[in-house]
Amino acid sequence: MFELLGSDLLYKFLRGPMCWVAFILFFVGSIYKIIRYTKELSQEKVVFVYVKPQYALKSYFHWFLPFGTRNWRLHPYMNLFTFLFHISLIFVPIFLSAHNLLIYESWGISWWTIPDKLADIATIIVIISCIFFLGRRIFIKEVSYVTYLSDYFILAIVFFTFLTGFLAYHQVYTYKIFLNLHILFGEIMLISIPFTRLFHIWSFFFTRGYIASEFGYVRKVKDW
Amino acid sequence: MAEATQFNIVDPGIEEGLEKLTEERKNEVLSKFVATLKKGRFDVYVNTCIHCGLCSDACHWYQSFKDPIYSPVGKVKQTIWEILRRDGKVDKDFIRRAAEIAFTECNLCKRCSMYCPFGIDIGYMMNMVRRLCHLLGVVPLYIQDTCNSHAVTMNQMWVKEDEWIDTVFWQEDEGQAEIKNFYIPFDKEGADVMFSVIGPEPKFKPQLIQEVATLMYIAGIDFTFPSFDGWDNSDMAMYVGDFETCERIKRAHFEAAMKLKVKRIVMCECGHAFRSVYDVGNRCLGWKAHPIPVIHAIQLYYELLKSGRLKVVKKIKEPVTLHDPCNVVRGRGLGKYARYIMEQICENFIEMTPNNEHNFCCAAGGGVINCGPIWRGKRVAGNSVKADQIKRTGAKIVVTPCHNCHSGIADIIETYKLGVKNVFLVELLLQVVEIPDELKVEY
Numbered sequence: 001m002f003e004l005l006g007s008d009l010l011y012k013f014l015r016g017p018m019c020w021v022a023f024i025l026f027f028v029g030s031i032y033k034i035i036r037y038t039k040e041l042s043q044e045k046v047v048f049v050y051v052k053p054q055y056a057l058k059s060y061f062h063w064f065l066p067f068g069t070r071n072w073r074l075h076p077y078m079n080l081f082t083f084l085f086h087i088s089l090i091f092v093p094i095f096l097s098a099h100n101l102l103i104y105e106s107w108g109i110s111w112w113t114i115p116d117k118l119a120d121i122a123t124i125i126v127i128i129s130c131i132f133f134l135g136r137r138i139f140i141k142e143v144s145y146v147t148y149l150s151d152y153f154i155l156a157i158v159f160f161t162f163l164t165g166f167l168a169y170h171q172v173y174t175y176k177i178f179l180n181l182h183i184l185f186g187e188i189m190l191i192s193i194p195f196t197r198l199f200h201i202w203s204f205f206f207t208r209g210y211i212a213s214e215f216g217y218v219r220k221v222k223d224w
Numbered sequence: 225m226a227e228a229t230q231f232n233i234v235d236p237g238i239e240e241g242l243e244k245l246t247e248e249r250k251n252e253v254l255s256k257f258v259a260t261l262k263k264g265r266f267d268v269y270v271n272t273c274i275h276c277g278l279c280s281d282a283c284h285w286y287q288s289f290k291d292p293i294y295s296p297v298g299k300v301k302q303t304i305w306e307i308l309r310r311d312g313k314v315d316k317d318f319i320r321r322a323a324e325i326a327f328t329e330c331n332l333c334k335r336c337s338m339y340c341p342f343g344i345d346i347g348y349m350m351n352m353v354r355r356l357c358h359l360l361g362v363v364p365l366y367i368q369d370t371c372n373s374h375a376v377t378m379n380q381m382w383v384k385e386d387e388w389i390d391t392v393f394w395q396e397d398e399g400q401a402e403i404k405n406f407y408i409p410f411d412k413e414g415a416d417v418m419f420s421v422i423g424p425e426p427k428f429k430p431q432l433i434q435e436v437a438t439l440m441y442i443a444g445i446d447f448t449f450p451s452f453d454g455w456d457n458s459d460m461a462m463y464v465g466d467f468e469t470c471e472r473i474k475r476a477h478f479e480a481a482m483k484l485k486v487k488r489i490v491m492c493e494c495g496h497a498f499r500s501v502y503d504v505g506n507r508c509l510g511w512k513a514h515p516i517p518v519i520h521a522i523q524l525y526y527e528l529l530k531s532g533r534l535k536v537v538k539k540i541k542e543p544v545t546l547h548d549p550c551n552v553v554r555g556r557g558l559g560k561y562a563r564y565i566m567e568q569i570c571e572n573f574i575e576m577t578p579n580n581e582h583n584f585c586c587a588a589g590g591g592v593i594n595c596g597p598i599w600r601g602k603r604v605a606g607n608s609v610k611a612d613q614i615k616r617t618g619a620k621i622v623v624t625p626c627h628n629c630h631s632g633i634a635d636i637i638e639t640y641k642l643g644v645k646n647v648f649l650v651e652l653l654l655q656v657v658e659i660p661d662e663l664k665v666e667y
């Protein structure tokens with residue numbers, strides 16, 4: 001088992017065909033769902049006519065800003081962890097120099113990278129945030145009441161992707177096993193985005209934008 | 225599985241509905257409902273909610289009981305998620321509890337949408353659970369009765385046309401004791417304002433008709449009331465999920481204004497009616513906006529004070545606080561207008577915290593108070609947070625410019641022995657505005 005996990009064969013598979021599958025499923029799945037929802041929502045005649053970008057943008061701004069909304073101020077720790085977690089989650093995979101190198105090797109293109117030290121800190125932040133979120137799910141009653149197995153599953157995907165990435169980078173124990181696991185979890189994460197509630201990375205913009213428009217345009221109040 | 229509450233309330237309407245509900249009907253309605261859940265807004269909401277529980281503190285029910293079954297997402301879990309998980313194969317006990325949650329544990333106040341990072345509209349989802357219950361015929365007795373009244377008489381309280389006309393004449397008579405030549409014009413074509421009230425005004429609080437008409441008379445407004453169907457702007461059908469009836473009554477209301485060729489509709493101090501006309505009714509009818517401008521009494525009072533058509537000659541001395549009704553403040557941003565009025569007429573105005581669009585609901589709105597007296601104890605227990613809010617202000621008067629808020633807060637004041645009184649804005653205004661000498665009755 002260990003042999004297989006650390007094998008070059010698996011590495012080649014994960015970096016080759018599996019990587020393609022993951023990216024294609026991620027993109028095609030996401031686009032398909034976005035198109036499907038757009039269609040269904042335009043059939044619900046009372047949705048898009050009320051969506052106004054000026055209100056949506058204002059609301060995004062406040063919800064993205066740390067302590068920018070009343071609820072964030074009421075939950076400062078949650079806000080801080082959510083904020084750092086999401087920033088790291090987006091920036092590390094895209095701007096990590098090792099990832100960039102892989103892309104450069106494959107297609108000859110590359111872009112900005114962040115220093116490895118910073119990436120390291122951001123990775124630790126993601127790992128700690130996951131533990132914080134897990135703690136909330138277990139110990140806070142209003143969260144545990146609505147927690148399902150799938151919530152742990154989603155959290156675990158992110159947690160293990162970053163943990164194995166961290167271990168692989170620091171070449172702990174058998175480097176190859178962690179590297180392979182890291183790629184595997186990363187691919188599972190990508191595939192999960194369109195098919196699980198990780199879809200919220202896209203739908204946020206719709207749901208927030210819609211309610212912001214309802215509040216700003218029809219109700220004439222702010223929604224933060 | 226849905227959890228039972230500590231309240232064991234048996235609603236005859238729900239029970240009778242369940243008894244009559246056949247297996248075929250149940251399956252037919254539920255399978256259609258599941259199909260709705262799997263597309264559009266519902267599907268987006270279900271697949272976006274990250275189960276973070278951040279909406280919990282937004283809800284006064286949760287704040288009062290500190291039990292997660294009352295949190296906004298907790299209510300979705302017990303109803304929508306469960307229906308999806310069981311693919312619509314739910315039993316009658318489930319439906320009983322779903323009806324209880326949707327009708328009596330959520331005021332559709334939409335405060336949670338402002339607290340959920342995704343802006344998930346749980347009020348909308350609960351209203352659709354009510355729609356499901358309506359289609360199943362499982363609805364609390366009292367609110368169903370008001371809905372039946374809407375369907376039959378086009379008003380909420382089984383008021384017959386002659387009773388309505390008679391009540392207005394009676395109030396005109398009463399008003400003449402105070403104001404010279406006072407009269408309430410019916411059906412005046414081309415008037416500036418059509419004033420519409422809710423059915424319960426002629427039924428239970430007719431003096432409010434006199435008071436607001438007096439105010440408009442003093443201010444010299446060209447106003448009228450319709451004598452025919454459409455005078456009632458209220459709408460319990462919307463809260464029952466009976467959107468077909470909702471459409472009929474909203475059409476009648478707008479048509480009354482069109483028939484009278486008035487310039488705009490001014491609505492009495494009621495929140496749900498305003499929501500129904502301003503936010504829901506036009507969309508139900510397939511109109512993006514209203515065929516004629518619609519404003520709330522708060523806006524009218526604001527205009528009259530601001531323009532000087534009403535002059536304030538003295539101020540209320542006792543400490544006063546304001547309860548922001550969800551449907552006109554979170555629902556239409558009237559908080560700033562209400563505050564202007566308060567500053568003008570009160571010496572000592574104290575804010576509740578939180579306030580304005582962040583204010584807590586009264587727990588009576590959203591049709592919950594209309595579910596009848598058997599639910600009263602639970603409704604009041606579910607809003608201890610409002611009692612605390614009022615107590616903290618130290619005010620002696622609470623202004624509640626909405627009918628449901630007014631009744632709900634009266635119940636809270638009585639139960640928690642707050643020792644304050646609650647009033648409509650018009651009652652305070654009439655105490656402080658100048659009545660020109662030429663309008664005073666000489667004895």
Ligand code: SF4
Pocket residue numbers: 282283284285295296299329330331332333334335336337346347350585
């Ligand atoms: S009562 Fe208001 S805050 Fe509570 S769940 Fe319903 S809409 Fe949300």
Ligand code: SF4
Pocket residue numbers: 272273274275276277278279280296297339340341342343344
């Ligand atoms: S705050 Fe929003 S995302 Fe979080 S549990 Fe409540 S409804 Fe779901």
